[in-house]
Amino acid sequence: MKNKNSKEITSIGIDVGTTTTQMVVSRLTVCNTAPGSAVPRMAITGKEVIYRSGIHFTPLASRELIDTQAVTEIISREYHQAGITPDRVDTGAVIITGETARKENARGLLNDLSGFAGNFVVATAGPLLESIIAGRGAGAAALSSELHRNVLNIDVGGGTSNLAVFEEGRPVDATCINIGGRLIEIEPGGERLAYITPAGRVVLEESGMELDTGDIISVDQVRAVTSVMAGAIKSLLSSRPLPQVSRCLMMGPPLRLDYPIHIVTFSGGVSDFVYSGEEICNVREGSRYGDIGPFLGEALREAFSGESRQLVKPRETIRATVIGAGAHTLNLSGSTIKVSRGILPLRNVPVVKPFPGAIPPLPGDLAGGLAKQMRPYWLGGYKEPVAIALRGMDGAGFKKLQGIAAAVAAATRNYVKSGQPLVLILEEDCAKVMGQMLAAILGDEAGIICLDQLNVADGDYIDIGEPIMEDTVVPVIIKTIVFEG
Amino acid sequence: MHEDQIRKIVQAVISQMTVGDKEAEQEKPESKPEPGIKQQAKQQAVSPENVCAPNNEAGDEDLEDLSAVDLQKEILVPEPCDRAALEYFKQSTPARIGVWRCGTRPLTRTLLRFRADHAAAQDAVFKEISEDAPAGFDLVRVQSAVKDQDEYLTRPDLGKTLPEEELEKIRRECPAKPDVQIIIADGLSTTAVEANLADILPALKQGLASYNLKTGRDILVKFGRVDIMDVIGRALEAEVVVLLVGERPGLGTSESMSAYMVYKPGPDTVVADHMVVSNIHKGGMPPAEAGAHLATVVKKIYDAKASGVKLTRQ
Numbered sequence: 001m002k003n004k005n006s007k008e009i010t011s012i013g014i015d016v017g018t019t020t021t022q023m024v025v026s027r028l029t030v031c032n033t034a035p036g037s038a039v040p041r042m043a044i045t046g047k048e049v050i051y052r053s054g055i056h057f058t059p060l061a062s063r064e065l066i067d068t069q070a071v072t073e074i075i076s077r078e079y080h081q082a083g084i085t086p087d088r089v090d091t092g093a094v095i096i097t098g099e100t101a102r103k104e105n106a107r108g109l110l111n112d113l114s115g116f117a118g119n120f121v122v123a124t125a126g127p128l129l130e131s132i133i134a135g136r137g138a139g140a141a142a143l144s145s146e147l148h149r150n151v152l153n154i155d156v157g158g159g160t161s162n163l164a165v166f167e168e169g170r171p172v173d174a175t176c177i178n179i180g181g182r183l184i185e186i187e188p189g190g191e192r193l194a195y196i197t198p199a200g201r202v203v204l205e206e207s208g209m210e211l212d213t214g215d216i217i218s219v220d221q222v223r224a225v226t227s228v229m230a231g232a233i234k235s236l237l238s239s240r241p242l243p244q245v246s247r248c249l250m251m252g253p254p255l256r257l258d259y260p261i262h263i264v265t266f267s268g269g270v271s272d273f274v275y276s277g278e279e280i281c282n283v284r285e286g287s288r289y290g291d292i293g294p295f296l297g298e299a300l301r302e303a304f305s306g307e308s309r310q311l312v313k314p315r316e317t318i319r320a321t322v323i324g325a326g327a328h329t330l331n332l333s334g335s336t337i338k339v340s341r342g343i344l345p346l347r348n349v350p351v352v353k354p355f356p357g358a359i360p361p362l363p364g365d366l367a368g369g370l371a372k373q374m375r376p377y378w379l380g381g382y383k384e385p386v387a388i389a390l391r392g393m394d395g396a397g398f399k400k401l402q403g404i405a406a407a408v409a410a411a412t413r414n415y416v417k418s419g420q421p422l423v424l425i426l427e428e429d430c431a432k433v434m435g436q437m438l439a440a441i442l443g444d445e446a447g448i449i450c451l452d453q454l455n456v457a458d459g460d461y462i463d464i465g466e467p468i469m470e471d472t473v474v475p476v477i478i479k480t481i482v483f484e485g
Numbered sequence: 486m487h488e489d490q491i492r493k494i495v496q497a498v499i500s501q502m503t504v505g506d507k508e509a510e511q512e513k514p515e516s517k518p519e520p521g522i523k524q525q526a527k528q529q530a531v532s533p534e535n536v537c538a539p540n541n542e543a544g545d546e547d548l549e550d551l552s553a554v555d556l557q558k559e560i561l562v563p564e565p566c567d568r569a570a571l572e573y574f575k576q577s578t579p580a581r582i583g584v585w586r587c588g589t590r591p592l593t594r595t596l597l598r599f600r601a602d603h604a605a606a607q608d609a610v611f612k613e614i615s616e617d618a619p620a621g622f623d624l625v626r627v628q629s630a631v632k633d634q635d636e637y638l639t640r641p642d643l644g645k646t647l648p649e650e651e652l653e654k655i656r657r658e659c660p661a662k663p664d665v666q667i668i669i670a671d672g673l674s675t676t677a678v679e680a681n682l683a684d685i686l687p688a689l690k691q692g693l694a695s696y697n698l699k700t701g702r703d704i705l706v707k708f709g710r711v712d713i714m715d716v717i718g719r720a721l722e723a724e725v726v727v728l729l730v731g732e733r734p735g736l737g738t739s740e741s742m743s744a745y746m747v748y749k750p751g752p753d754t755v756v757a758d759h760m761v762v763s764n765i766h767k768g769g770m771p772p773a774e775a776g777a778h779l780a781t782v783v784k785k786i787y788d789a790k791a792s793g794v795k796l797t798r799q
Contacts (some may be wrong), residue, residue: 017568028766037743037761037762037763038762038763038764038769038770039762039764039766039770039775039778076612118595148567148569148570148573168569168573252604336499336774336777338776395767395771396684397685397772397773398684398687398688398772398773398776399683401773428771429770429771429774430771430773430774431774432774432777432778432781433688433691433692433774433776433777434774436688436691436692436693436695436777439695440691440695441692
């Protein structure tokens with residue numbers, strides 16, 4: 001079905017995690033879903049994973065160093081295998097997750113890889129965004145809107161467990177804890193401890209064990225340790241005060257829990273052992289991947305089995321994060337927008353939402369409030385583009401919008417004069433008329449990007465791609481870091 | 486003609502729309518019947534007088550204004566076993582779903598709401614555009630060959646023609662050969678014109694100005710149907726003609742407006758040369774945003790020197 005009304009986008013997802021490195025190629029279909037006589041309404045109507053890479057161990061040059069060259073080689077081989085070239089990639093995300101993201105040359109890796117991921121790439125994740133991406137990729141977000149039930153996805157990887165709660169497909173909460181299958185490494189197929197991460201030492205101490213690298217660990221000891229780890233994860237779902245070990249290992253704020261959780265899903269490398277029901281008899285058998293992942297999966301199954309919450313296996317498990325990165329990070333703006341030429345793409349633009357709720361009704365208050373809120377960002381000069389997010393224009397007529405445009409123009413005049421683009425993100429469908437108003441006030445030479453029908457929060461970062469579908473929409477990646485309660 | 490007859494005609498027009506007869510009229514080419522509405526419309530047509538409404542002894546001032554209730558937020562099922570799902574379904578469609586009792590005995594509340602919406606649709610059709618409305622615009626006012634409201638509803642052909650003296654007036658008062666000629670017609674909903682014009686017209690003109698497209702003087706046609714845009718466009722030799730017209734009202738809203746566009750109408754212009762953007766109202770495409778969007782479409786037509794199917798084929 002190739003016609004003017006639909007476009008296929010090739011998207012790459014690359015996940016370089018603590019334990020594994022993976023890549024997927026997906027094909028997203030963007031289509032006009034409005035009837036012929038209505039204003040176009042572009043939407044992503046299809047998401048299909050067309051290539052799944054093998055699951056490679058992340059090559060490390062040393063404990064602290066990713067072997068960037070080896071990773072780049074893996075990706076290069078996978079591109080070849082998938083029969084795809086970088087110039088055919090429209091969008092995508094490279095995500096460095098878990099412990100690896102903290103390692104010193106993660107940034108260098110991103111630079112090496114950006115040549116492979118086309119011209120529109122998310123470079124960084126951060127633990128909370130990772131949680132959301134994994135939950136979307138696992139299918140937990142879709143499950144929540146299919147069943148109208150809140151779904152908590154726990155992505156348990158090598159270094160971290162990423163928790164995200166979805167309600168009607170939307171992420172409502174997320175957190176991350178430094179617990180994973182690779183906190184303690186065992187010689188593959190053996191019983192001797194090969195490495196213990198700092199977080200691994202915390203859980204060992206909590207279990208009352210004094211083990212060190214080179215010691216032999218018994219099956220009961222492994223079970224005791226993984227049971228402490230599973231308990232630490234489970235404690236995050238309870239409103240009781242967090243135990244010491246959880247507090248110690250948290251990598252984000254605890255879950256708010258001001259919503260019910262109906263369904264729990266597990267994804268990530270460890271999750272396969274949650275659902276397999278496989279009994280592990282001895283350490284040699286459980287250590288085949290060189291870590292305690294299989295035991296952790298078993299411990300989690302036990303910890304969550306007597307729960308009132310339903311335990312469901314999600315659509316994707318070990319590939320959740322990479323599929324999330326490749327197929328679920330892209331949004332589309334509204335289909336009537338204003339985009340000045342030659343400015344896009346823009347990456348990592350910080351979002352400022354000057355008013356937490358609706359904008360003040362009086363233009364004077366709006367202009368004053370805007371100027372006040374923007375001052376801290378502009379104290380040191382206009383160094384980088386800033387996106388201003390506004391909401392509360394529902395049902396606003398031409399006159400009211402004109403008042404708002406005048407106020408925005410007044411508050412941003414010097415910023416625009418400095419040559420920075422005015423990026424405005426509106427919740428309600430009025431970007432095109434607002435953009436034309438701003439152009440009428442600020443002049444044609446002003447760079448104006450006016451988008452709508454996007455929900456962003458203060459503190460988000462956004463990537464805005466070049467317009468597609470005859471300039472009607474732009475692809476947007478919203479990197480959410482905080483949640484509104 | 487008797488009022489009864491007129492009402493019958495209007496009923497016929499409205500039920501035609503709800504069963505989605507696309508050929509019958511041009512004012513609303515993409516009518517999308519909602520299954521719920523369709524069913525109810527049939528019930529209504531069969532035996533509206535058989536359904537009892539309770540005697541309410543309370544004074545008018547104590548009565549709830551049913552038409553002010555947001556149907557998509559109203560949960561009529563007393564104890565839904567999955568309220569969240571029901572709310573979600575209601576949000577996803579303006580159709581009257583989840584009304585708790587169906588078949589031949591709807592709840593009084595549902596029935597009254599249906600009648601209220603039906604009445605609003607009738608009002609929109611019957612109301613004549615007043616002499617001074619819409620206020621605040623510099624409009625050249627003309628009237629089609631239709632004499633009065635009765636004739637307007639019974640003689641669609643006359644609503645498409647402009648008497649010679651009115652054409653003269655247009656030639657006299659409007660500059661010829663504009664880039665874009667904007668025409669406003671009441672069509673089948675005066676309410677739509679009154680509700681949207683103040684937002685859509687300035688937005689459209691602002692957009693056109695940003696593309697350096699010149700408009701002439703805007704024209705308001707009383708008792709006007711869609712085809713009248715070609716008559717006026719030819720008289721003024723306009724490059725592009727835009728007609729803002731009230732859509733045939735439905736049970737969802739009586740405020741919906743359509744915008745028709747055509748490139749340089751002439752003797753060879755056919756229906757397929759026209760383009761339309763429909764569903765413009767505050768619950769559909771917001772009028773101000775629609776105006777801005779229309780300007781882009783007009784610019785495309787102007788640059789391509791073609792509209793409708795000819796433009797799509799380019």
